[in-house]
Amino acid sequence: MKTMNKITRRSFLKAALGAAAVSAFSLTGCGGSASSAAAGTASSAAASSAAASAEAGQTFKVGIVNYVDHASLNQIVASVESRLDEMGKGKGVTFDYADYYANAQADQTNLNQIGADLVADDVDVIVAVATPTAATMLAAVEDTDIPVVYSAVTDPSAAGFDGEENITGTSDALNTDAIMNLILAVNPDIDTIGLLYDLSQDASTQAIADAKAFCDSKGIKYVEKNGTTTAEVQMAAEALIAAGVKAVFTPTDNTVMTAELSIYETFLDAGVQHYTGADSFALNGAFVGYGVDYVQLGEATADMVVELLCEGKTTADLPYQTFDNGIATINTETCKALGLDLDTVKKAFEPYCTEVVEVTTQENF
The missing domain is CATH 3.40.50.2300 (Response regulator)
Incomplete structure (x- = not known):
């Protein structure tokens, strides 16, 4: 590219x-x-x-x-x-x-x-x-x-x-509740979710507000970390790991998308599942992308x-x-590295999406 x-x-x-x-x-x-x-x-x-x-x-x-x-x-x-x-x-x-x-x-x-x-x-x-x-x-x-x-x-x-x-x-526009339901489908007992985004990105504002409302309605705590550059996003990801979260949500955030190739291995090493608002995140290493094609x-x-x-x-x-494609994109390499069974994950996702797509990590596509 x-x-x-x-x-x-x-x-x-x-x-x-x-x-x-x-x-x-x-x-x-x-x-x-x-x-x-x-x-x-x-x-x-x-x-x-x-x-x-x-x-x-x-x-x-x-x-x-x-x-x-x-x-x-x-x-x-x-x-x-x-x-x-x-x-x-x-x-x-x-x-x-x-x-x-x-x-x-x-x-x-x-x-x-x-x-x-x-x-x-x-x-x-x-x-x-x-x-x-x-x-x-x-x-x-x-x-x-x-x-x-x-x-x-x-x-x-x-x-x-x-x-x-x-x-x-x-x-x-992102269906935030759908992504949050995917997190719960794989982690039904989760008590804290990380929110990773750029405060200056308009695309993240409503989705993050929706994610907070979802967590509040389920009695789930959330930890917010932000970054405006790739280096700052990397530090924010490390801070979420230090906070002990096991799943992180990122909406269709341009800053985090740009940084995904730099942070996905950090999350993998810590066993953190990254759920995101586009399939392209998954193509760059995130565990799951959901939403618009x-x-x-x-x-x-x-x-x-x-x-x-x-x-x-x-x-x-x-x-x-x-558009609301209802498509969940799973990075199979990431899924395996996280110690998750792909078939089990796909079955858990079935009630919340119309299709599950499997991809592997690519720098260019």
């Missing part, structure tokens, strides 16, 4: 995904300019009329902005790019994202510059991956008609996006882009989407 320079615009990770199933879109040319089609104040009828008059062979400039280089968000970017490629091929148009990709490396200054650059480039749409990215891109496109399609925004309403003009997208999330995000640019839709026509 390539690491992007701070404001480098290059496509990456195409090889990470095979072709996904093609949606049932029309195989005709896309609509007129995306700016006119996506303006929040433009009527759908006018946009549709523009779409009908367009010809195949059109090229659309698609800005894709990643918040930071880590497994979950990279999965989304790769999935968006793959989906746009297949949809463009089917429709006879080109979605040019390779020239308009940027990774902010979790730096707000970078985000601000990227947003300004994409507006100056007059892109047709901006795909914003993660909540800080979406907020910055929305501010950047103010006074323009460039639509923003976000992905992996955990709570669009709390972020202030729900009801805003010119923005829509896909949410990776980020490949599916990226595909749905790309589909919204196509609807805006090619189907004459506006952001007002496309309410944000949420």
Whole structure:
């Protein structure tokens, strides 16, 4: 997996995904300019009329902005790019994202510059991956008609996006109770659960509040530890071990996800089970990931882009989407290292999820 320079615009990770199933879109040319089609104040009828008059062979400039280089968000970017490629091929148009990709490396200054650059480039749409990215891109496109399609925004309403003009997208909102029930399924007598997250991550706020409420309702104590960097997350993990917890919950937290490869062996050595809010954590060594399939999330995000640019839709026509896949992903290597029987764990999980997926630890995927 390539690491992007701070404001480098290059496509990456195409090889990470095979072709996904093609949606049932029309195989005709896309609509007129995306700016006119996506303006929040433009009527759908006018946009549709523009779409009908367009010809195949059109090229659309698609800005894709990643918040930071880590497994979950990279999965989304790769999935968006793959989906746009297949949809463009089917429709006879080109979605040019390779020239308009940027990774902010979790730096707000970078985000601000990227947003300004994409507006100056007059892109047709901006795909914003993660909540800080979406907020910055929305501010950047103010006074323009460039639509923003976000992905992996955990709570669009709390972020202030729900009801805003010119923005829509896909949410990776987490069913926290479901994950907490998985912890109890394997550890029915547990009396203390660790909570590991970054206080500054909006994606963690509601999930951690829900986890605390769950523990309170069950009479379970919890220990909170936080970190804003990989080094701090490592220290927080060690502090949870020192506190004697046997299970730790982390939501869809970008900071902890970035640090997962650095902490999973620490948890393994201490016999601590790490339950997390995405399958990508499990792919990076965590015991269990539960929730949204980020490949599916990226595909749905790309589909919204196509609807805006090619189907004459506006952001007002496309309410944000949420997903609850009910999929538990178990790292089988981690499960074995923890001294747990995989079949027993899978059976315990059955009442609380629709599917159990087995993976092994991978640095890149």
